Amino acid sequence: MAPIYLDYNASTPIDPAVALAMRPFLDEAFGNPSSAHWASTPAKTALEHARGQIAALLGCAPDGIVFTSGGSEANNLAIKGTFFALRHKGEHIVTTTVEHPAVLAPCRFLEQLGAAVTYVPVDSTGRVDPEDVRRAITPGTILISVMHANNEVGTIQLIEELGALAREHGVRFHTDAAQSAGKIATKVDTLGVDLLTIAGHKLYAPKGVGALYVRGGARLEPLIHGAGHEHGRRAGTESALLAVGLGAACALASDLEPMARVHALRDRFWDALQEGFGDRIVLNGHPQHRLPNTLSVSFVGMIGAELLSRLDGVAASTGSACHAGRVELSPVLAAMDVPEKVGMGAVRFSLGRATTETEIDTIVDQLRAVTS
Structure with a gap:
């Protein structure tokens, strides 16, 4: 059988159209996208085209997209990056009890460094009550992180209501959309999020690539320091090969x-x-x-x-x-x-x-x- x-x-398996888009970057266009010569131009062009494809899926400007090694890194950058950038304003984070370990583990790590984290419970369907989140907010709250949809049971959270709540209190809002991208709508302005995570291998792209959407003006402390790639938000030479794969997958996921x-x-x-x-x-x-x-x-x-x-x-x-x-x-x-x-x-x-x-x-x- x-x-x-x-x-x-x-x-997910790599979609054939995604593999086809990636193929030339295994044999050609090997240059460093940050270099300034003929070998880098095709890689740089492909990288930025892919950034635009991801932005189109999320309904944002391309400069809001930061390439990462996957959903876990994107979640870590959103949570740790916010904490280290804004801890002078407060050290309180609100999340839920049903988040992916890539959210819960960074929160527990930050607790060792002085963060206060409130883990809001969910009901029997796996949904969090926005009023519970409201009650959890304090004057020192700097971040709310609630996944868009649960990886295990599929429950979709009330992200639009939570986004409005976060804006009302002037709190940065992150959602892990690794499971929802390509399955339901993930337009960042509709959802009202400041940070949003996607993972390539959840939407027919390769493993080892993901992205974090960052709303304009939202300062993050990088997890990886170096030569200032990705507008200073994530150091490390970008892979045009993997970026092209993620971009092509996001173009397919838009339908x-x-x-x-x-x-x-x-x-x-x-x-x-x-x-x-x-x-x-x-x-x-x-x-x-x-x-x-x-x-x-x-x-x-x-x-x-x-x-x-x-x-x-x-x-x-x-x-x-x-x-x-x-x-x-x-x-x-x-x-x-x-x-x-x-x-x-x-x-x-x-x-x-x-x-x-x-x-x-x-x-x-x-x-x-x-x-x-």
Whole structure:
């Protein structure tokens, strides 16, 4: 049986059009984009074209785009860069309990350096209440960081409301859009964000490249100091190869029409699981406000990892881990107060552009067979 990939939230394959755009930069255009001679010109031109493609996806000016090595670096630059640039104004950061480790770990690191961090809870669907964020703000708050959509359960946060709240209090606002870019709209002015993270390998570009949007005038202390690349915000010679890949992927991602088909497939999958399992299956995350490709479900009374191991050639993720005979829920499910009996059977299926109806039907048949 052909393998079936349903782990697109973990990583996507490189789109053929992206690979084609990158190909010339493996053989030619090898010059340093910062040099001032004939060998650098093609690389510099390609780099800036890619910057414009990313800016078009986000609805911002190209000079607001900073190339990074991926989503983790972009999140670290947004959080640490803000803290070190603005700590003279305050040292308080507000975030949530369901953020990606690339947000939570920098926050915990900064706590060792004197930062005060408030981790706002979420409800049972994984959503944060903007009023809880409002109550968390203090005169010393310099940054609010709330992810656009959760990588595990797909829940979409009320970013526009949170952005308005941040502006009202004069607080810088960051959102991690690594999971949402290319799946739902991510225009920075609509969202009301000052900083926004994207990761290449989440939207059909290579691993090892990402970007941080920085609203004009938002000063950041660089994580990497050197020759002042990226307008002094991230030192290090840029890779035209990787930038071209990310730019081409963002150009493709600007068209959200393919996600309508993915959304329909996701709903077909959920309907079939409900029909086949009834009250033995539970949806994790918000029933309406979640990513169109993400289906996190719990098979009640089962262990997700064991269930996946019985499937033939299916790549997906679990929401729990078994250590020494004990099941531990993921931090996200724990923060949502998912009961252990439910959460231990969590499996995340994340669909992509290449997912087919036949694959969905095959997995449903397999699940019925291994649980009967």
